[in-house]
Amino acid sequence: MSGLSVAMTVNGQDRSLDVPVTQTLLETLRDQLALTGAKRGCNQGVCGACTVMVDGKPVRGCLSLTVNCDGAEVTTVEGLADGGALSGIQQAMADTNAVQCGFCTPGMLVSAFAFLREAKTPSVEEIQYALSGNLCRCSGYRKIIDAVQLAADRSAEVSS
Amino acid sequence: MNEANPFGGGVGTSIARPDIREKLTGRARYIADLSRPDMLHAAIVQSPVAHARIKGYETTAARAVPGVAAVLTGEDFPDGRMGAFIKDEHAIAKGKVRYLGEPVAVVAAESEAIARHAARLIEVDLEELPPVLTPEEALKEDSPAIHEGLEDYIKVFPAICNGNVASETEIGEGDVEAAWAGCDVVVEDEYETAPQAHLSIEPCGALAEIDEAGRVTLWSANQSVFRVQANVCESLKLPMSKLRCLTPKIGAGFGNKMEPHVQPLVVQLAIATGRPVKLILNRVEDFETVRHRHPFKIRCKTGATKDGTLVAREVEVLLDGGAYGDDSPGVLGYSLLMARGPYRIPNARCHGRLVYTNKMRFGAFRGFGNPQVAFAGETQIDEIAEKLGMDPLELRLKNMLRPGDRWFGGGEVASNGLAECAAQARRAARWGEAATDRSPGTVRRGRGIAFAAHISGLLGTGAIVRLLEDGSVVLNTGAVDIGQGSDTVLTQICASALKVPVEQVALASPDTDGSPYNWGTTASRVTYTTGRSVVAAAKKVEDAIKSHAGEILECAPHDLELRDGGKVGVKGVPDKEVSFIDVSLRAHWAAGGPIVANDSWVFNQPSVDPKRAVARGLPFPQIGVYSFGCVIADVAVDTVTGKAEVTEAWSAMDVGRAINPASVEGQIEGGFVQGMGFALMEELVWDGPRLVNPSMMDYKAPTFRDTPYALHSIIVEEPEPDGPFGAKGVGEIGLVPVPAAIANAIRNAVGIRPRKLPMTPERNLRSMLEADDAA
Numbered sequence: 001m002s003g004l005s006v007a008m009t010v011n012g013q014d015r016s017l018d019v020p021v022t023q024t025l026l027e028t029l030r031d032q033l034a035l036t037g038a039k040r041g042c043n044q045g046v047c048g049a050c051t052v053m054v055d056g057k058p059v060r061g062c063l064s065l066t067v068n069c070d071g072a073e074v075t076t077v078e079g080l081a082d083g084g085a086l087s088g089i090q091q092a093m094a095d096t097n098a099v100q101c102g103f104c105t106p107g108m109l110v111s112a113f114a115f116l117r118e119a120k121t122p123s124v125e126e127i128q129y130a131l132s133g134n135l136c137r138c139s140g141y142r143k144i145i146d147a148v149q150l151a152a153d154r155s156a157e158v159s160s
Numbered sequence: 161m162n163e164a165n166p167f168g169g170g171v172g173t174s175i176a177r178p179d180i181r182e183k184l185t186g187r188a189r190y191i192a193d194l195s196r197p198d199m200l201h202a203a204i205v206q207s208p209v210a211h212a213r214i215k216g217y218e219t220t221a222a223r224a225v226p227g228v229a230a231v232l233t234g235e236d237f238p239d240g241r242m243g244a245f246i247k248d249e250h251a252i253a254k255g256k257v258r259y260l261g262e263p264v265a266v267v268a269a270e271s272e273a274i275a276r277h278a279a280r281l282i283e284v285d286l287e288e289l290p291p292v293l294t295p296e297e298a299l300k301e302d303s304p305a306i307h308e309g310l311e312d313y314i315k316v317f318p319a320i321c322n323g324n325v326a327s328e329t330e331i332g333e334g335d336v337e338a339a340w341a342g343c344d345v346v347v348e349d350e351y352e353t354a355p356q357a358h359l360s361i362e363p364c365g366a367l368a369e370i371d372e373a374g375r376v377t378l379w380s381a382n383q384s385v386f387r388v389q390a391n392v393c394e395s396l397k398l399p400m401s402k403l404r405c406l407t408p409k410i411g412a413g414f415g416n417k418m419e420p421h422v423q424p425l426v427v428q429l430a431i432a433t434g435r436p437v438k439l440i441l442n443r444v445e446d447f448e449t450v451r452h453r454h455p456f457k458i459r460c461k462t463g464a465t466k467d468g469t470l471v472a473r474e475v476e477v478l479l480d481g482g483a484y485g486d487d488s489p490g491v492l493g494y495s496l497l498m499a500r501g502p503y504r505i506p507n508a509r510c511h512g513r514l515v516y517t518n519k520m521r522f523g524a525f526r527g528f529g530n531p532q533v534a535f536a537g538e539t540q541i542d543e544i545a546e547k548l549g550m551d552p553l554e555l556r557l558k559n560m561l562r563p564g565d566r567w568f569g570g571g572e573v574a575s576n577g578l579a580e581c582a583a584q585a586r587r588a589a590r591w592g593e594a595a596t597d598r599s600p601g602t603v604r605r606g607r608g609i610a611f612a613a614h615i616s617g618l619l620g621t622g623a624i625v626r627l628l629e630d631g632s633v634v635l636n637t638g639a640v641d642i643g644q645g646s647d648t649v650l651t652q653i654c655a656s657a658l659k660v661p662v663e664q665v666a667l668a669s670p671d672t673d674g675s676p677y678n679w680g681t682t683a684s685r686v687t688y689t690t691g692r693s694v695v696a697a698a699k700k701v702e703d704a705i706k707s708h709a710g711e712i713l714e715c716a717p718h719d720l721e722l723r724d725g726g727k728v729g730v731k732g733v734p735d736k737e738v739s740f741i742d743v744s745l746r747a748h749w750a751a752g753g754p755i756v757a758n759d760s761w762v763f764n765q766p767s768v769d770p771k772r773a774v775a776r777g778l779p780f781p782q783i784g785v786y787s788f789g790c791v792i793a794d795v796a797v798d799t800v801t802g803k804a805e806v807t808e809a810w811s812a813m814d815v816g817r818a819i820n821p822a823s824v825e826g827q828i829e830g831g832f833v834q835g836m837g838f839a840l841m842e843e844l845v846w847d848g849p850r851l852v853n854p855s856m857m858d859y860k861a862p863t864f865r866d867t868p869y870a871l872h873s874i875i876v877e878e879p880e881p882d883g884p885f886g887a888k889g890v891g892e893i894g895l896v897p898v899p900a901a902i903a904n905a906i907r908n909a910v911g912i913r914p915r916k917l918p919m920t921p922e923r924n925l926r927s928m929l930e931a932d933d934a935a
Binding site: 077 | 193857864
């Protein structure tokens with residue numbers, strides 16, 4: 001299988017890789033870079049467990065080809081915390097007990113993280129719309145919505 | 161929400177789970193994230209037909225693919241059979257295939273891509289047999305036998321089986337036949353529920369590694385390392401001492417990881433190759449081969465006198481079990497035990513049959529048959545209320561089991577908070593105040609209610625509590641946390657029992673070598689059964705600590721008390737105390753030996769009292785400890801599209817004692833939404849022998865936008881006398897009454913009476929149009 005060389009920034013680190021043209025970003029992250037945070041739930045873009053950010057936008061790792069990410073800045077769940085300090089949405093998910101099995105959590109966090117950059121005081125409906133591409137089978141969603149609102153509230157407090 | 165200190169407290173506080181940072185930072189390792197040096201990857205070959213004899217295999221091309229290490233077919237597997245109730249299942253199809261998609265061969269190779277490529281090159285020579293695709297076909301006398309050897313299979317309960325009937329069970333109390341004559345109102349109908357997929361976001365998988373002595377270590381997505389060990393060893397005819405089972409993090413279970421999936425396959429590949437082998441099912445394979453919730457056909461008849469006193473109920477169920485028994489006989493028996501509902505109905509007979517068909521197996525799924533019969537039973541309570549012109553809640557209150565009443569069959573009920581659940585749900589929802597919406601427009605609103613009960617006492621469990629040299633504690637239970645939070649809850653129970661901060665309690669990961677036996681994370685049982693063992697083992701540690709402290713402080717142990725923070729002191733003398741460190745150092749280095757205690761027990765309350773009830777073919781002779789609940793649901797039904805949506809709901813659940821209230825809420829909320837999916841949208845569909853929607857694209861489950869935010873959890877605490885700190889189970893009950901409450905709400909909104917799940921827009925609309933035509 002022919003490979004192409006790709007250079008990307010992953011969680012702030014420069015990475016140069018040779019990847020097959022058919023390799024998905026999810027495979028590259030998990031199998032080549034040992035970043036196993038993003039999960040393979042359905043491998044067809046439905047469940048959202050593989051969500052990562054490419055140049056700040058949440059994308060499906062399982063539907064993105066790595067060769068299309070040349071020059072891109074990729075952020076995975078492993079890159080959300082700043083050193084030992086959890087990001088606002090991570091801390092909020094802990095505080096609202098929004099995590100059960102945790103398998104959807106990496107994708108959920110990345111989607112919510114990206115959303116919170118745009119939405120400063122999101123309503124319940126806006127959160128439901130923004131996160132509707134991330135399935136969770138454990139929580140019933142309510143505590144995740146609480147987490148997103150808590151993170152937004154705390155962020156507003158800090159900036160006001 | 162948490163207290164300020166996330167590690168503040170023991171029982172009754174909503175502390176964060178101990179692995180929360182692992183799960184938030186992407187470091188939590190699930191089965192697909194694990195690897196071992198020199199590891200091979202495996203892929204399965206699936207049968208293209210539903211029912212056939214295997215005449216041979218053509219594997220030459222697959223073996224010739226560079227990078228293929230092993231190709232195993234049914235001929236390469238031992239002739240052992242596994243099964244929780246009936247030992248009817250080989251590790252892989254052997255001699256015969258019994259459903260379309262059944263694994264018939266397995267390949268191990270240097271990469272998953274190579275393994276999958278080679279798997280596609282394998283051909284199986286099959287002599288097709290007529291497939292049996294419905295329970296009704298399976299019951300016909302001339303129906304082809306799916307298991308010719310059924311009579312000779314080992315069964316672990318007094319199974320009544322014959323032909324394609326894998327199991328038949330009956331439970332009866334009173335005299336139903338005579339009772340109908342005394343009823344002023346009788347309702348009788350047929351109900352049907354669809355097969356539901358568990359849809360854990362994590363697909364099933366396993367990783368096995370063999371050592372030089374031939375001993376295998378196995379990691380897998382599971383709900384019980386001990387059931388994994390039993391299933392693999394039975395199917396591969398291995399001594400249990402030759403297999404060690406461990407667990408990574410589990411991406412949820414809901415029942416589908418309780419019994420085997422691919423574990424026996426990777427173990428046999430590891431034995432064949434001498435190398436570590438990992439096999440992770442893709443989503444389609446997971447849908448097609450693991451297991452789903454049983455489709456039920458239910459005939460239910462309920463009678464009452466005109467003052468609203470329930471007199472009799474008769475229930476007949478027919479379960480499609482699929483190709484293998486799995487947990488199905490348990491589901492059948494349990495559904496019958498639940499089918500009378502949490503009511504005083506003096507005359508009840510519940511009978512059912514479980515039949516084999518040429519479909520994939522159906523098995524355990526949150527609720528274990530209870531949601532299906534509750535849908536029928538709780539619908540009929542509403543129908544009787546309607547016929548008598550009574551409020552459906554009042555009718556329920558009039559007939560509900562009260563403290564001291566026994567369960568159907570005669571099992572003792574030690575705690576019963578149903579009345580309080582109903583009272584709190586009624587108050588919170590302002591029952592009776594909400595007027596049914598008859599305003600113009602296409603949307604009609606309605607409200608429904610249902611009651612439920614569910615067990616949490618079942619089978620064997622244990623706990624080992626050790627005091628380390630520095631006075632900190634290690635708890636080892638063998639209970640797998642599948643995401644619901646049992647690691648947190650058991651740690652809290654242990655910490656509170658010994659009055660130490662939770663961060664001083666470490667929890668050992670389940671390991672069949674080192675953990676005490678635990679039947680599994682299933683049946684809502686871990687908090688109650690394992691928690692009880694934790695309390696009992698901690699009590700023995702407390703006794704040992706007091707014995708040492710008595711020597712140190714020169715007093716009698718019964719004059720001593722545990723004090724917060726890992727200390728023990730003389731009652732009434734605040735400054736006379738020693739720390740656990742002093743005690744443990746003495747035990748380790750001077751006298752008595754290191755402090756370690758264990759507790760082990762098996763739930764032993766009889767399910768049925770033979771003086772009150774008759775039972776045949778009962779799969780669980782000992783089951784009990786009842787949680788209770790009440791759900792009120794508001795729906796909006798669009799009369800143009802037929803689509804029903806839940807707009808708000810209240811779920812009040814009696815859990816004995818909420819060890820971790822936020823986790824209890826998580827179970828109630830998650831259970832509600834899974835029940836709502838079962839009620840309104842989730843349905844696996846077969847076209848002939850083929851499952852036509854084995855993907856998340858085609859199988860619809862609730863998303864954020866399908867789910868009401870206004871989902872109110874109400875925790876009721878009616879302590880279970882022998883439960884740990886009074887606790888009993890909550891894992892399943894939150895789902896059980898949901899379909900019935902929603903069905904009753906739809907009736908209230910638009911006047912149709914749903915009798916088939918899921919209540920899709922199409923079905924609702926058709927019923928509405930039929931009602932219009934009839935009018």
